[in-house]
Amino acid sequence: MLLDTRAMRHLTAEDWKVLTATEMGTKNHELVPTQLIERLSRLKGGASGVHKSISALAKAGLIARMKEAKYDGYRLTYGGLDYLALHTHSQRRQVYSVGTRIGVGKESDIMIVADETGTQKVLKIHRLGRISFRTVKSNRDYLKKNQACGSWMYLSRLAAMKEYVFMQALRQEGFPVPEPLAQSRHTIVMTLIDAHPLRQISSVRDPAGLYGELIGLILRFAKHGLIHGDFNEFNILIKEERPVPETESKGKGKEGDEEEEPPLILTPIVIDFPQMVSMEHQNAEMYFDRDVHCIKYFFERRFHFVATEPGPFFKDAKKTVGKDGARRLDATAEASGFTKKMAKDLEAAIRNQAVIQESAPDSSDEDEEDGGDEEDEDEDQEEENGDGDAKVHISETLPESEEGMVKLVVSETT
Numbered sequence: 001m002l003l004d005t006r007a008m009r010h011l012t013a014e015d016w017k018v019l020t021a022t023e024m025g026t027k028n029h030e031l032v033p034t035q036l037i038e039r040l041s042r043l044k045g046g047a048s049g050v051h052k053s054i055s056a057l058a059k060a061g062l063i064a065r066m067k068e069a070k071y072d073g074y075r076l077t078y079g080g081l082d083y084l085a086l087h088t089h090s091q092r093r094q095v096y097s098v099g100t101r102i103g104v105g106k107e108s109d110i111m112i113v114a115d116e117t118g119t120q121k122v123l124k125i126h127r128l129g130r131i132s133f134r135t136v137k138s139n140r141d142y143l144k145k146n147q148a149c150g151s152w153m154y155l156s157r158l159a160a161m162k163e164y165v166f167m168q169a170l171r172q173e174g175f176p177v178p179e180p181l182a183q184s185r186h187t188i189v190m191t192l193i194d195a196h197p198l199r200q201i202s203s204v205r206d207p208a209g210l211y212g213e214l215i216g217l218i219l220r221f222a223k224h225g226l227i228h229g230d231f232n233e234f235n236i237l238i239k240e241e242r243p244v245p246e247t248e249s250k251g252k253g254k255e256g257d258e259e260e261e262p263p264l265i266l267t268p269i270v271i272d273f274p275q276m277v278s279m280e281h282q283n284a285e286m287y288f289d290r291d292v293h294c295i296k297y298f299f300e301r302r303f304h305f306v307a308t309e310p311g312p313f314f315k316d317a318k319k320t321v322g323k324d325g326a327r328r329l330d331a332t333a334e335a336s337g338f339t340k341k342m343a344k345d346l347e348a349a350i351r352n353q354a355v356i357q358e359s360a361p362d363s364s365d366e367d368e369e370d371g372g373d374e375e376d377e378d379e380d381q382e383e384e385n386g387d388g389d390a391k392v393h394i395s396e397t398l399p400e401s402e403e404g405m406v407k408l409v410v411s412e413t414t
């Protein structure tokens, strides 16, 4: 399930209208009747124009006909949803070009994008349910049982909504998180952080200092009523900065005593928020302890650092919730239209996903614990993914690229 924007420039204004109409129809029909697409498209040319666009969209894999359907119709594919989201970002002038993919999670694709001024940003495309549709039978069953709330499109959109809302709230409170810039459907645009995941850092000068800072973040989240829920070495980016050298005036007389390079300042930036939970959650203690444990475990393995003090403990953190005027952020999502039902559906999907990850060969730890043949896993995904979506993919060497970026030429429409 990769993103290929190449067909984008060939879409006409009519094609976009028909694609949008198919999306509208998706609200009530998984398979949108062709007649409904015709009606919703409101093309001047009438049905024949719509059919022309339908063929073009189907050829580009943005909509798909379903075999053995009881009536004539099309459904939106992941590719189609990607295009609609990119179209919106492009119209809002957030995204002008799409570059390489920098991250592939099991639930997302992370792309570098740029706006018209060339400023690089990150586009996170949520892909919840992408593995669930593939190999694990229990998940297909799960999703079948939850038809009403179980579709990948709905879940991915929920993940993006929730993540965006929390990023905004956290950012407002001054937490070190990327700046969320825009959300459309299952995607988020945010600032690009020039940093490496903690996972890739082999040694640090002061592990105790960094450890303290990370535990401090867990406690700060808690004080605002939140638990990150996936606070690990993949979701903590470490910015390395040289302290700004002091001006000449000071160091003048210190000859012979050539200063060593000042040590790098490491600043953690936290990412990845769809699974955040409230300190009031029924399993809050488990989530809190797990976040703490992840950091302890990683520091011990990687930096051979073991904290002298036990904890921190949930019961102590719980007492600090809302103290010293700390704004409660755990109701944030709900306050912004993310209903309890949505939260429940998303949580079930994420929990379900975690079960799959435990039962499937781990793809993220290749350099240590296991041999890691995760590539295959990602590759086979294409075939079964999204119950037969047309394959869309981006090649490493993008055609018509300018420094690796592909221009999104989006027709002026709507």
Ligand code: ADP
Residues within 6 Å of the ligand: 102, 103, 104, 105, 106, 107, 108, 109, 110, 122, 124, 178, 190, 191, 192, 193, 194, 195, 197, 234, 235, 271, 272, 273
């Ligand atoms: P997932 O939910 O799939 O784990 P993440 O949000 O954790 O997705 O992103 C996956 C990876 O992409 C991260 O580990 C990081 O390397 C990279 N990444 C994500 N967001 C950013 C960002 N704003 N700036 C730089 N790199 C990022």
Ligand code: MG
Residues within 6 Å of the ligand: 105, 234, 235, 272
């Ligand atoms: Mg992550």
